[in-house]
Amino acid sequence: MVNIRLTAEEMRYMALLQDLTGAIARDCIVDSENNRVIFLVRPGDAGKAIGRRGANINRLRRLLGKEIEVVEFADDLESLVKNLFAPARILSVRVAQRNGRKILYVTVDPSDKGRAIGKGGRKVSVARIVLKRYYDIDEIKIR
Known part of the structure; x- marks a missing residue:
């Protein structure tokens, strides 16, 4: 932890x-x-x-x-990501290393993409702060 x-x-x-x-x-x-x-x-x-x-x-x-x-709160990354982006349906969560940076790829149901991003990118902003603090994730990409 x-x-x-x-x-x-x-x-x-x-x-x-x-x-x-x-x-x-x-x-x-x-x-x-x-x-x-x-x-x-x-x-x-x-x-x-x-x-x-x-x-x-x-x-x-x-x-x-x-x-x-x-x-x-959730102890594992995937559950925490699902909680952060709720009520959007998360299909998959993947972490990749690129140029020394940790990038989180979140695949959402196409009809829920707007919900996942949130008004003015609010949900992504909250997720970025929380995931940086707990998992040292530098960037979030929603697909």
């Missing part, structure tokens, strides 16, 4: 998520560039973190003044 250090701010956000929702956060990433916080929650806790009709996420968004992303 990767050795990750959390800042005091990230730990406060994780505690706030747990207090408000009851969901346990495994990790928290503050993306100041895009004014958002990405929570990786325990498997099975995403629904609890989001809340009925997104109520918990909306409350957190108002409290923090930032966009909130919630992803279920």
